[in-house]
Amino acid sequence: MVNPDLLNLSLKDIVTQDFHAAAVFEKYTLDFCCHGGKTIVEACHEKGIEAASVLGELETLGSNSGELFPRFDNWGVDFLIDYIVKNQHAFVSKMIPVLLVHIQKIASVHGARHPEVVKIAAHFNTLAGDLQQHMRKEELVLFPFIKGLTQAKLAGQPAVRPPFGTVGNPIRMMEAEHQAAGDEMGVIRSLSNGYKVPDDACTTYRVTYQELRDFELDLHQHVHLENNILFPKAILLESELLSMN
Numbered sequence: 001m002v003n004p005d006l007l008n009l010s011l012k013d014i015v016t017q018d019f020h021a022a023a024v025f026e027k028y029t030l031d032f033c034c035h036g037g038k039t040i041v042e043a044c045h046e047k048g049i050e051a052a053s054v055l056g057e058l059e060t061l062g063s064n065s066g067e068l069f070p071r072f073d074n075w076g077v078d079f080l081i082d083y084i085v086k087n088q089h090a091f092v093s094k095m096i097p098v099l100l101v102h103i104q105k106i107a108s109v110h111g112a113r114h115p116e117v118v119k120i121a122a123h124f125n126t127l128a129g130d131l132q133q134h135m136r137k138e139e140l141v142l143f144p145f146i147k148g149l150t151q152a153k154l155a156g157q158p159a160v161r162p163p164f165g166t167v168g169n170p171i172r173m174m175e176a177e178h179q180a181a182g183d184e185m186g187v188i189r190s191l192s193n194g195y196k197v198p199d200d201a202c203t204t205y206r207v208t209y210q211e212l213r214d215f216e217l218d219l220h221q222h223v224h225l226e227n228n229i230l231f232p233k234a235i236l237l238e239s240e241l242l243s244m245n
Contacts (some may be wrong), residue, residue: 004053011043012036012228014058017067022224024057026217033223034179046125073229077237080104080230081143082157086223089135095215096128114198116191116207123191124212125189134177142170146234152241159241165236171231178223185216 006014011032014021025032030043040058044051107121144189145162152159164170189195195209 006040006058008039010037010039012224014040015073015224016073016228019072019221020061021058022221024054024061026220027057028054030054031182033220033227034182036224036228043173068131072225076231077230078147080225080233081147084222084225084230085139085143087224088218089139091218092131092135092215092222093209096132099124099208099211099215100128100243102204102211106202106205106208109202110200113200120188120191120212123184123188127181127188130184131179131181134174134181137170140238142167142174145170146230147238149237149241153237157241158244159238167234175227175231178227179217182223185219188212189216 011025011030011037015025015032015036023034028044028047028049030040030049032046038046040054041051044054051112072083075083103117103121103124111118115203145167149159149167189212192209192212195204195213197209201209
């Protein structure tokens with residue numbers, strides 16, 4: 001019998017409660033990060049997928065997996081920000097120069113026979129620049145402001161109005177940029193036929209497609225941690241502090 005919570009909860013809430021679910025949603029390309037407000041039935045209907053298949057895998061996934069994930073939603077805002085910067089942001093910063101070199105190499109060598117890799121290179125170049133700028137804005141502006149909110153709460157002080165009005169304004173911008181990054185990776189996944197390497201692929205070609213797959217999976221976790229956990233916490237925290245004014 002299907003757990004009724006799985007039917008009633010949104011995709012993002014299911015992943016927040018148990019990150020094992022992310023692997024199932026990834027398998028069926030169900031978006032739990034940028035558009036995670038849908039139920040499984042709604043998301044599957046849009047994709048033309050049998051919801052029963054997804055529900056069945058979710059029912060057994062946790063018990064079959066030995067990998068443990070923390071309850072990110074139980075973490076304090078400061079700790080969560082540090083985790084994102086040290087893990088997701090660091091991974092993106094490390095992999096972008098590697099992927100830029102690898103993608104350009106396979107585009108140069110294989111582009112004539114596989115023109116899709118030339119398009120992939122162009123899309124990843126755009127994505128790389130956008131993500132680097134995006135992370136700088138978070139690390140230099142948004143994240144320090146959110147940390148300042150936690151410090152104000154600990155000190156029992158009201159929130160200070162920032163020049164951008166409210167934390168919701170930069171958050172909406174970051175969410176829009178997350179969506180744009182997800183769209184770029186979606187195009188890359190489509191061009192690569194789900195990162196399926198052709199029969200004549202060299203080692204670099206195969207490694208690059210695996211790197212792109214890993215990059216997209218990490219991006220989904222990255223966006224989930226921010227959109228679905230950190231940002232709602234920050235908005236609530238600011239609201240609580242403003243009520244003290």
